[in-house]
Amino acid sequence: MSILWESRYALRTKGVTSSTIRELLKLTQRPEVISFAGGLPAAEYFPVERFQEACRRVLAEQSHHALQYGPTEGYMPLREFIAGRLSSYGVHVSVDNVMITSGSQQALSLIGALLINPGDHVLVERPTYLGAIQAFTAYQACYVDVPTDADGIRTSELAEALRHGPKFMYILPNFQNPAGVTISRERRHELIRIAQGHGIPIVEDDPYGELRYEGEAIEPLVAVDAELAGHNGDSYTGNVIYLSTFSKTLAPGLRTAWIVAPKNVISKLTQLKQGADLHTSTFNQMVIYEVARDGFIDEHVAELRTVYRKRRDAMLAALDRYMPAEVEWTHPDGGLFLWMQLPAGTPVRTLFEEAVRRNVAFVPGDAFFTGPNPPPTARLNFSTVGEDRIIEGIRRLSEAIVQVQASSVPLSTP
Amino acid sequence: MSILWESRYALRTKGVTSSTIRELLKLTQRPEVISFAGGLPAAEYFPVERFQEACRRVLAEQSHHALQYGPTEGYMPLREFIAGRLSSYGVHVSVDNVMITSGSQQALSLIGALLINPGDHVLVERPTYLGAIQAFTAYQACYVDVPTDADGIRTSELAEALRHGPKFMYILPNFQNPAGVTISRERRHELIRIAQGHGIPIVEDDPYGELRYEGEAIEPLVAVDAELAGHNGDSYTGNVIYLSTFSKTLAPGLRTAWIVAPKNVISKLTQLKQGADLHTSTFNQMVIYEVARDGFIDEHVAELRTVYRKRRDAMLAALDRYMPAEVEWTHPDGGLFLWMQLPAGTPVRTLFEEAVRRNVAFVPGDAFFTGPNPPPTARLNFSTVGEDRIIEGIRRLSEAIVQVQASSVPLSTP
Numbered sequence: 001m002s003i004l005w006e007s008r009y010a011l012r013t014k015g016v017t018s019s020t021i022r023e024l025l026k027l028t029q030r031p032e033v034i035s036f037a038g039g040l041p042a043a044e045y046f047p048v049e050r051f052q053e054a055c056r057r058v059l060a061e062q063s064h065h066a067l068q069y070g071p072t073e074g075y076m077p078l079r080e081f082i083a084g085r086l087s088s089y090g091v092h093v094s095v096d097n098v099m100i101t102s103g104s105q106q107a108l109s110l111i112g113a114l115l116i117n118p119g120d121h122v123l124v125e126r127p128t129y130l131g132a133i134q135a136f137t138a139y140q141a142c143y144v145d146v147p148t149d150a151d152g153i154r155t156s157e158l159a160e161a162l163r164h165g166p167k168f169m170y171i172l173p174n175f176q177n178p179a180g181v182t183i184s185r186e187r188r189h190e191l192i193r194i195a196q197g198h199g200i201p202i203v204e205d206d207p208y209g210e211l212r213y214e215g216e217a218i219e220p221l222v223a224v225d226a227e228l229a230g231h232n233g234d235s236y237t238g239n240v241i242y243l244s245t246f247s248k249t250l251a252p253g254l255r256t257a258w259i260v261a262p263k264n265v266i267s268k269l270t271q272l273k274q275g276a277d278l279h280t281s282t283f284n285q286m287v288i289y290e291v292a293r294d295g296f297i298d299e300h301v302a303e304l305r306t307v308y309r310k311r312r313d314a315m316l317a318a319l320d321r322y323m324p325a326e327v328e329w330t331h332p333d334g335g336l337f338l339w340m341q342l343p344a345g346t347p348v349r350t351l352f353e354e355a356v357r358r359n360v361a362f363v364p365g366d367a368f369f370t371g372p373n374p375p376p377t378a379r380l381n382f383s384t385v386g387e388d389r390i391i392e393g394i395r396r397l398s399e400a401i402v403q404v405q406a407s408s409v410p411l412s413t414p
Numbered sequence: 415m416s417i418l419w420e421s422r423y424a425l426r427t428k429g430v431t432s433s434t435i436r437e438l439l440k441l442t443q444r445p446e447v448i449s450f451a452g453g454l455p456a457a458e459y460f461p462v463e464r465f466q467e468a469c470r471r472v473l474a475e476q477s478h479h480a481l482q483y484g485p486t487e488g489y490m491p492l493r494e495f496i497a498g499r500l501s502s503y504g505v506h507v508s509v510d511n512v513m514i515t516s517g518s519q520q521a522l523s524l525i526g527a528l529l530i531n532p533g534d535h536v537l538v539e540r541p542t543y544l545g546a547i548q549a550f551t552a553y554q555a556c557y558v559d560v561p562t563d564a565d566g567i568r569t570s571e572l573a574e575a576l577r578h579g580p581k582f583m584y585i586l587p588n589f590q591n592p593a594g595v596t597i598s599r600e601r602r603h604e605l606i607r608i609a610q611g612h613g614i615p616i617v618e619d620d621p622y623g624e625l626r627y628e629g630e631a632i633e634p635l636v637a638v639d640a641e642l643a644g645h646n647g648d649s650y651t652g653n654v655i656y657l658s659t660f661s662k663t664l665a666p667g668l669r670t671a672w673i674v675a676p677k678n679v680i681s682k683l684t685q686l687k688q689g690a691d692l693h694t695s696t697f698n699q700m701v702i703y704e705v706a707r708d709g710f711i712d713e714h715v716a717e718l719r720t721v722y723r724k725r726r727d728a729m730l731a732a733l734d735r736y737m738p739a740e741v742e743w744t745h746p747d748g749g750l751f752l753w754m755q756l757p758a759g760t761p762v763r764t765l766f767e768e769a770v771r772r773n774v775a776f777v778p779g780d781a782f783f784t785g786p787n788p789p790p791t792a793r794l795n796f797s798t799v800g801e802d803r804i805i806e807g808i809r810r811l812s813e814a815i816v817q818v819q820a821s822s823v824p825l826s827t828p
Contacts, residue, residue, distance in 0.1 A: 005676065005678060008529055008581060009529065010527065013528060018685050041482070044478070052469075056466065064457035067457070069454060102695075103692055105690070106691040137689070139424070201422060253480055253483065253696040254695055262419065264419060270432075272430055276520065276523045282667040
């Protein structure tokens with residue numbers, strides 16, 4: 001007789017369901033759909049020749065090493081490369097502060113394993129990245145959220161949220177996914193002062209920091225922390241776990257990202273990673289290192305900035321031109337996304353269906369909220385498709401919004 | 415002020431420590447050490463040219479796909495390839511039964527997430543694979559073990575162990591790591607009958623099944639289960655979760671392995687994998703597929719069988735020649751390891767230190783036991799070094815054993 005598998009599943013699986021984005025994306029993969037729903041880098045700008053050459057060289061010169069098991073912490077030259085780059089912000093990071101992960105999603109999962117007991121609260125921004133919610137919910141996290149505005153998380157509202165005793169704060173400093181906003185320098189300092197005062201760790205997730213299209217770079221929280229608390233010896237010892245990735249600057253298909261944290265935290269994360277996947281692909285780490293080295297990554301990121309800035313500008317101009325007056329959106333200084341606030345009462349799932357009927361797609365914003373009653377919002381990606389299709393897509397989306405507004409029953413508001 | 419990180423760690427981290435093997439291996443990486451301690455494939459037989467050609471072709475023809483994000487379940491042609499191979503045992507496996515994982519270690523970790531509530535018991539063989547213990551302990555598993563002999567797990571002793579109400583059984587059917595033993599056909603049938611009767615899932619971990627050097631292949635438990643219970647429609651629906659990997663047949667450095675399970679189990683594992691690492695490297699899956707296809711993997715495995723058989727035979731002959739009479743060892747029909755039983759009272763850690771002083775290394779067997787008072791044992795790997803060094807290493811190890819026996823205080827036995 002077949003066993004009853006569902007009866008054997010562990011309690012933690014109850015909160016684990018398929019991501020909304022994932023299910024919606026299946027509807028939008030027809031080539032005629034202009035999709036603002038993904039979060040994909042522009043495939044036509046992948047540095048393919050450089051990858052070709054890197055693969056060739058790694059296999060010709062180091063195949064015994066590249067195809068073999070490797071250390072859990074990661075490939076030493078890549079860890080050194082990462083430590084060196086972060087040190088340019090004035091925070092002293094050594095290789096002992098760096099662990100390579102299989103994409104940033106694994107970093108989030110390992111941090112959940114490290115810090116979350118079932119029922120522990122995580123302090124998040126409202127809205128926040130849904131991949132983090134997925135990772136933390138698998139460890140049975142609860143959430144307390146703090147609103148954001150154009151300058152990022154509203155630090156003036158932190159005190160109230162901290163009364164829930166969160167285990168850590170999960171913060172996206174630059175061009176936040178989904179909202180596209182960046183935390184100001186003043187608020188970064190305020191956030192670090194509060195975290196230091198309460199002894200609360202911050203997990204700083206910074207996949208987009210290098211993709212800035214206007215304005216000046218602001219030091220990451222990890223650098224502010226080192227500066228304000230003097231955690232700035234040979235090797236960082238502070239309150240922040242910092243994450244970033246090569247997925248947005250080189251290519252996501254190699255699943256190579258990293259964690260920077262105090263050395264003792266890296267040790268414990270390494271033990272957890274041993275149980276989780278032993279180590280990240282040796283070959284991929286060596287190939288990524290060969291691709292990134294000798295300044296190539298900076299040249300390539302400069303090219304991406306030019307491409308993505310044009311696409312962002314095309315989307316912003318099209319929104320100005322086509323959107324009804326009641327619709328609002330953020331102005332991201334970088335990254336891949338902007339965030340749209342729809343008029344109160346807009347039925348976003350109905351809008352999504354109407355948009356897909358018109359062959360344009362976005363992500364309904366409710367997936368990015370941890371609490372009840374999310375406002376009607378949408379995440380739009382501008383990195384994946386070219387400018388002409390962006391303009392046409394926004395035109396179609398505006399028509400869908402007008403259509404849904406015209407046909408929806410107005411909500412009575414108190 | 416720096417926060418107190420250790421005070422913030424989750425309860426599950428208490429049982430998570432660095433693997434014994436990992437720490438010991440650090441002592442044995444000097445080139446003059448003949449190491450039987452690793453579990454590494456022979457790097458000199460990696461099919462490097464085939465990997466070169468596969469990388470070149472994948473990047474030339476499918477770079478937009480290979481370097482981009484991909485589906486969590488895995489690359490469809492690779493899933494089809496795996497389903498087809500397992501079907502050769504007479505079990506009907508469709509792509510819906512297959513998920514790609516980032517090495518078998520991730521498969522073990524995802525299965526732990528799926529099935530283990532804190533305090534749940536897992537039924538394991540005595541001894542069992544330490545990577546599985548690491549993965550399951552991160553979910554706060556307890557263990558109940560069942561002894562093994564030359565025919566594998568002693569099914570006659572299962573009834574007693576089942577009184578602990580284990581959540582599932584974790585079984586290595588072929589050339590077990592560490593003991594090198596294979597479960598007989600009769601015991602496989604007995605095991606499946608008992609599992610079906612009790613409604614207990616079996617996790618069948620089979621990384622070495624293709625590396626058989628003598629005797630005939632025996633159907634895996636998943637095939638026996640399908641046959642005995644009639645779970646043999648278009649798509650397997652039974653009681654077994656089956657794991658295997660390309661790490662031992664092609665190369666471990668690409669971290670590409672798989673799970674075969676009923677479709678609903680694969681769905682839930684896919685949701686867990688989304689939170690854990692989103693997906694396994696698209697590039698690696700496509701490269702592995704290009705390397706394995708068109709019969710290459712079978713040709714390559716045939717070559718590995720010849721090489722590893724010779725190394726196994728060299729080790730067995732050297733053991734016969736050099737070991738003191740009281741030492742016993744298993745005769746593996748395949749795989750990478752054999753298992754040595756040392757005389758009662760042998761201080762294995764002292765022996766290890768003495769061996770390393772003589773520039774030979776092994777893994778002390780205690781790491782492979784889940785219960786107290788492990789007997790004095792050692793795991794020896796024969797795949798990594800050539801025959802001459804194997805013979806010399808066994809000679810040195812026998813001297814170390816004689817030395818330690820001569821100088822150790824005899825234990826009084828009741």
